[in-house]
Amino acid sequence: TIVGERGASLSGGQRQRLALARAFLRDAPILILDEATSALDSESEAAIQKALRKLVVGKTVLIIAHRFSTIRDASMILVFDKGRIAAQGTHTQLIADNPLYRTLYERQSTQSLA
Structure with missing residues (x-):
């Protein structure tokens, strides 16, 4: 090339x-x-x-990243909402404890299946 x-x-x-x-x-x-x-x-x-x-x-x-597959294994994920840190934790913790992260993750997972 x-x-x-x-x-x-x-x-x-x-x-x-x-x-x-x-x-x-x-x-x-x-x-x-x-x-x-x-x-x-x-x-x-x-x-x-x-x-x-x-x-x-x-x-x-x-x-x-915007793709959850890119950050899924990170030891610490920061979730931003309107320019501020809204939550932090591992993927598993955020899925369990943070409605914003969980909703975004579910939307992206649903889109990738479509």
Whole structure:
């Protein structure tokens, strides 16, 4: 694949995979992933998330995401509502204790089944 100037000939998913590879090659102790898998199909997203689980061990990772599949395994999830932190906890805790998180999760789960 010819990359071109600033990755112009790459798809959004290819650019995301390249950016993730560069981040992990740097072996930075802190990673910020902003919608890191948003341009990927579900199969590629699953493969990237499997690799991420191994690569983030011992690192501090801040993940900004709208897909619950991206954050499900996080040790701490912050739920924002109207610009403020509305809740925090693990996925399991938030499903059990937070109506906003639970509702959003159920909506997204229902949409993915449709």
